[in-house]
Amino acid sequence: MPRNPGMDDEAIIKMYKSGMPFKEMVPIIGISERAIRNIMYKHGVEMNRKQFSGQPRKHKVNEDFFKIWTNEMAWVLGIFVTDGHVNNTIHSIAFSQKDETILRLIANLMEADYVLAPTGPTKTTPTLLINSKEIKKDLANLGILANKSLTVPFPDVPEEFLPSFVRGVIDGDGWVQKTGYVMNVTSGSRIFAEGLLSVFQSWKLRSEITSVISQTGNSIYRIWVKGKYDLPKLAKIIYNDATDNYISYKKDYMTQRAQKNN
DSSP states (O other), rough: OOOOTOOOHHHHHHHHHHOOOOHHHHHHOOOOOHHHHHHHHHOOOOOOOOSSSSSOOOOOOTTTTTTOOOHHHHHHHHHHHHHEEOOOOSEEEEEEESHHHHHHHHHHHOOOOOOOOOSSOOOOOOOEEEEOOOHHHHHTTTOTTTTTTTTTOOOOOOOOGGHHHHHHHHHHHEEEEESSSSSOOOOOOOOHHHHHHHHHHHHTTEEEEEEEEEEEEEEEEOOOOOOOOHHHHHHHTTTOSSSSSSSSHHHHHHHHHHHHOO
């Protein structure tokens, strides 16, 4: 059984020493429990029998986080829809972001331990791990399941929390032109793309969807907002209730034309 990319002995030992049980390590590393034990023996790592199998390690987290709509919950959900991952084999979810500041903020809002997946030569993007059967169930109730990239729906977000949700979506997988004239969000799900377009249209923004075919043969959709007046208008909507939960440079790019338009 080949290892997953980036899973060298050092990364595996680091994961084991963090307290993660073998059962939870197997799908991340890509090798059997016996092979993991052999690595520990080879390097003389002291073994903890409680980690051999059994229940996945329980990290601290607010398991009710996705049960009650708030601006903070909507923002985290927006990021998760675009940059999150539901583990199909164990009860865990993960957020990946180049900016660790965002991951730390998510962990803080979710009252979760800050536990990162090991990185390696081919896997360098920081990934926040959260173990919770309850959170995984709540996300499923919102239509967010494992292997969601091509089928995720646009969640039924209460109108008052749509600005925070869209801000999270843009922070998760949005691109804003440095000069502040165009912005787009990329998605592999047509139904999600159409739902986001509907929101932009309800906000009277100049918006559209374009699509291309990826190398794997799947459609990739881009939902655009265009115009030197429309980006500042979008920013005014989505940052109205924001405190520090957003990626600052995207806000700066979107709002820069507002002063020049006056």
